[in-house]
Amino acid sequence: MTDEAERQTLARIEARRRRPRRRLTEEHVTLAHGAGGSSTHALVETIFLPAIGNELLAPLADSAVVACGSDSRLAFTTDSYVVRPLRFPGGDIATLAVNGTINDLAAVGATPLCLSAALIIEEGFPIATLEQLAGSLGAAAREAGVPIATADTKVVERTKADGLYICMAGVGVVPAGLTLDPAAMHPGDRVLLSGTIAEHGMAVLVARGELELEAEIASDTAALHGLAAELLAATGGVRCMRDPTRGGLATTLNELARAAELSVVIDEAALPIRPVVTGACELLGIDPLYVANEGKLVAVVAATDSAAALAALRSHPLGRHAAIVGEVRAEPPGMVVLETAFGGTRVVDMLAGDPLPRIC
């Protein structure tokens, strides 16, 4: 090991040691535990990993990658959808479930093979609404070209759910030779984002009608497997990809920075965001970096490949507004830093608390 490499390793170990050790101080589950940010991570690290952890689960990526036979690898993912309201501009719980599951497969580079849908329905739920949402489930699956192969229906008594929850899992096939892993990130890599941020979370928030805010914001829910495939076909320099949903772009980049033990520096001026979304976020005092996206891809790409990668994203309808939004650096390891449009910098941590419960 060179002196420089040793110094870097020691610095990373020191940084990890300094990072506060996760503890669960609460005695009861809070909404923040489901928000996808630091509380969710604490719950996962203190409760779930010790109990159910194994080498497949340990990477905590969007999908697990599982060897199947001697020469094939499957991607496997699950998510429950508990979004409120069930319908919102741009989509509904069913389109969200289909697209969100496909996106978790796409983020590990997999070609989606099939989906499962398990519905938990509250007694008294209108059959007509169920029929519409089932139609939406089918339409989203057909549009994406990924069949729902297996399903289940449970009904719970009145007041024991909130209308309808959808639990979805998905299986995909990982192309031979492809390995996407934050561990492959290097200082100098570029961070690409496929489009404008914070639309899904703000659309759902506005749709609740609880705020004195009327803004025409539609969810960005979309299936990204086509976009991801084009990116991977265009360049061999993709280190890893993520789907920045709960906790927003900030939380996703923090997960990457921690996994890589490197730093991610975001260029605020380069972040694509629609003015109406900026306006709504400012009005409500919400940082758009923490708001869920449901149709955006984050990709870390080798610097030399970043122009080709950007062109590939922009050539796809879902990547028209793609941008290079940041860079990987060595220091400070495990952290995300924002370089503001005014020339300052600030540390961007994971989402803490839950400003927007039940957004997906």
Add this chain to the structure above:
Amino acid sequence: MTDEAERQTLARIEARRRRPRRRLTEEHVTLAHGAGGSSTHALVETIFLPAIGNELLAPLADSAVVACGSDSRLAFTTDSYVVRPLRFPGGDIATLAVNGTINDLAAVGATPLCLSAALIIEEGFPIATLEQLAGSLGAAAREAGVPIATADTKVVERTKADGLYICMAGVGVVPAGLTLDPAAMHPGDRVLLSGTIAEHGMAVLVARGELELEAEIASDTAALHGLAAELLAATGGVRCMRDPTRGGLATTLNELARAAELSVVIDEAALPIRPVVTGACELLGIDPLYVANEGKLVAVVAATDSAAALAALRSHPLGRHAAIVGEVRAEPPGMVVLETAFGGTRVVDMLAGDPLPRIC
């Protein structure tokens, strides 16, 4: 076509025509729609199959069988678990989820590969209970030798769930050349059952403490992939297998009879059932044929192979009380008939209504 075959075909068509056409007359979802019996079937056939149906989903088996690449087939299944109470003699919601998902894979002859777990937790749920149930999830997965590869946690507000729901999916590998399908059933085939019935449902019912009944009944929850593998290794004569959960043995046999367009005749005297379960069922006026099992396998086996199949089941700890409980006949097609211990016969239909909501 011979005269006899033609007569049989016409008789089946006539029987199908006579069978009442499924319609959904309700305007709202009821608990019966989640019970796994005739209302669930009506919901599936009128709402879900038209909306999301495809050739993978259409067989409505315990697992879908999906081609993956040129020479391999995956089994894929999902179920939500909403059992109340969360813990009961013999198990809890977590063991039920792991075993139930594995059993759906085992029923199509698959070797389980991995599981997913998506938890929907109610705000305020005790962390200590969550930790215990997570431990139980991990223990059940390790005992079965099937890892939980991917997981998700969502939290909903107080009163928007009933403590905890677990949604699980599973992936398995179907051995080359194996096809289990009710369409392969023939008149003369034997119906084998791996052990005593109705224990899970009655254990949960007693555990609720709402009945003036104290009986020492433990759930039969168990992972059946080992048992299924031994059965398949012992004989090539297995036509199809099922996991008789919601709706009980009666509903499962009705599903097989309808799918095969043949009749299943059950020999009441041959049905294995523990006396304490018979007693509890009689006291509550519940027919044990409709009560959920969570560790039993139904197998339809060619008559010539039935002795070997029975021996294989009985040689496994989970099949000690296995029995040949019935026979496949040509008439009346699509129906299940019970030959009572007293020499009479009665038609056994699918479960109607939901005498035991949220049993799994």
